Amino acid sequence: MRGRGEKGSQKCKTQKLKIMLLRHTTAKEIDRKALTINPAKTCQPVGAMYAALGVHGCLPHSHGSQGCCSYHRSALTRHFKEPVMASTSSFSEGSSVFGGSANMVAALETIFSVYDPEVVAVHTTCLSETIGDDMTQIISKAHEDGKVPAGKKVIYCNTPSYVGTHVTGYANQVSAFVKFFSTATPKKKNVVNLVAGWMEPADMKEIKRLASVLEARTIMFPDMTGVLDAPLTGHYEMYPKGGVTIPELTATGDSKFTLGLGTYCTEDACVKLENKCKVPFEAIEIPIGLKATDRFITELSRAANVPVPDSITAERGQLIDFIADNSKYFYGKRVALFGDPDTLIPLTEFLVSLDMKPVYIVTGTPGKHFDEAMATILKDIPEAKFKSGERADMFQMHQWIKQEGVDLLIGNTYGKYIARDENIPFVRLGFPVTDRAGFNFFPTTGYVGATNLAIKMLDAILDHKDRTCSEEKFELVQ
Numbered sequence: 001m002r003g004r005g006e007k008g009s010q011k012c013k014t015q016k017l018k019i020m021l022l023r024h025t026t027a028k029e030i031d032r033k034a035l036t037i038n039p040a041k042t043c044q045p046v047g048a049m050y051a052a053l054g055v056h057g058c059l060p061h062s063h064g065s066q067g068c069c070s071y072h073r074s075a076l077t078r079h080f081k082e083p084v085m086a087s088t089s090s091f092s093e094g095s096s097v098f099g100g101s102a103n104m105v106a107a108l109e110t111i112f113s114v115y116d117p118e119v120v121a122v123h124t125t126c127l128s129e130t131i132g133d134d135m136t137q138i139i140s141k142a143h144e145d146g147k148v149p150a151g152k153k154v155i156y157c158n159t160p161s162y163v164g165t166h167v168t169g170y171a172n173q174v175s176a177f178v179k180f181f182s183t184a185t186p187k188k189k190n191v192v193n194l195v196a197g198w199m200e201p202a203d204m205k206e207i208k209r210l211a212s213v214l215e216a217r218t219i220m221f222p223d224m225t226g227v228l229d230a231p232l233t234g235h236y237e238m239y240p241k242g243g244v245t246i247p248e249l250t251a252t253g254d255s256k257f258t259l260g261l262g263t264y265c266t267e268d269a270c271v272k273l274e275n276k277c278k279v280p281f282e283a284i285e286i287p288i289g290l291k292a293t294d295r296f297i298t299e300l301s302r303a304a305n306v307p308v309p310d311s312i313t314a315e316r317g318q319l320i321d322f323i324a325d326n327s328k329y330f331y332g333k334r335v336a337l338f339g340d341p342d343t344l345i346p347l348t349e350f351l352v353s354l355d356m357k358p359v360y361i362v363t364g365t366p367g368k369h370f371d372e373a374m375a376t377i378l379k380d381i382p383e384a385k386f387k388s389g390e391r392a393d394m395f396q397m398h399q400w401i402k403q404e405g406v407d408l409l410i411g412n413t414y415g416k417y418i419a420r421d422e423n424i425p426f427v428r429l430g431f432p433v434t435d436r437a438g439f440n441f442f443p444t445t446g447y448v449g450a451t452n453l454a455i456k457m458l459d460a461i462l463d464h465k466d467r468t469c470s471e472e473k474f475e476l477v478q
């Protein structure tokens with residue numbers, strides 16, 4: 001009896017081990033016209049809410065139902081492990097039929113009397129966009145009714161989530177900063193605007209550090225440093241010390257040049273700033289990896305008319321040294337990655353410069369630039385597949401992995417299901433990362449960030465090797 005029981009429990013364990021979380025994913029692909037499974041994106045207002053937090057004293061406001069606002073706040077809170085404040089127009093059945101004007105005006109009165117922000121950044125939702133609420137008219141009415149105190153601002157952007165993604169929402173909010181604040185005076189200043197695409201506060205901090213080492217005068221917007229990585233002081237601050245200030249945002253119209261970091265998130269704002277205030281611009285990739293950081297340093301040095309100091313050259317040299325020391329582990333490794341195009345483009349380029357093989361790349365955000373950039377970066381990797389837009393989902397990437405495996409997976413927390421089922425080393429990167437902490441402190445930008453990222457990838461690959469290799473191949477010194 002005992003023997004049979006042991007055998008039975010062994011069988012049970014074996015069966016348990018075989019259970020896959022994504023067991024319905026098949027290697028065989030079927031052309032899907034209308035169905036997205038496990039999308040590599042989230043909804044527009046999440047991006048607008050995140051960007052609004054990068055302005056000091058700003059309260060994001062969701063013009064829609066409470067459910068939308070709660071979801072967007074929790075998406076950000078789960079990633080940053082910080083309380084994310086935002087207000088809502090709290091649509092009911094009545095406002096869903098007759099429009100949300102009354103709710104919005106009442107909300108503004110409450111917001112300014114209770115929470116006292118400098119600026120309220122309103123973004124719309126699917127519901128208010130479907131109703132067709134006219135935000136200009138509603139905000140004008142709030143001003144006429146005396147609900148907006150003197151000196152306070154209410155701005156808005158449209159973020160219908162049935163088009164675009166969180167990246168589009170972020171871009172729309174950043175453009176709204178330009179539309180409502182940037183002002184040109186007759187005198188240009190020797191300042192370079194740095195329009196920050198979607199990245200971690202630590203990434204923004206690293207970019208500002210590089211700019212200060214270069215002795216370039218810059219204004220970064222939005223700027224989440226000191227907001228979503230603020231210290232615990234024992235005193236609650238509704239509006240933490242960080243964020244770009246309104247006077248700084250206003251002064252962006254007097255800067256002599258603008259660098260947009262991440263085309264998808266910033267190019268529209270750069271164009272608007274050029275049209276409105278005659279500030280020329282260049283939209284480049286977020287400085288992730290060696291080449292993208294080289295381009296950033298070169299462009300900033302040129303725009304600010306400052307030389308590149310030796311200390312930055314030394315940081316670059318340290319990254320090169322790390323790559324050279326460990327090239328044997330990176331060489332030829334097949335990588336699958338998913339996330340936002342502004343991150344994926346420089347990241348894929350970095351992987352290629354490490355002699356890795358990024359073979360599967362998907363982003364839920366649509367756009368030609370991604371496809372064109374990938375075609376160029378991956379021209380020497382004929383087996384590489386990439387896809388953008390609504391149907392470019394994680395399900396399809398998983399199917400590709402099932403057809404031919406990879407050595408590394410890079411993406412947000414949702415990738416852990418694929419990584420576990422397929423036993424692939426996994427590096428968490430992007431938004432959201434909800435099952436690990438500290439990403440708001442971990443820069444991946446600049447030469448230091450690229451070294452951090454390369455170390456993470458190497459650790460994941462070698463940890464996996466240590467766990468799975470045969471006894472003969474288990475080495476103390478790698």
Ligand code: SF4
Pocket residue numbers: 043044045064067068071125126127161162
């Ligand atoms: S997709 Fe639309 S309805 Fe859903 S949470 Fe986002 S804004 Fe709200």
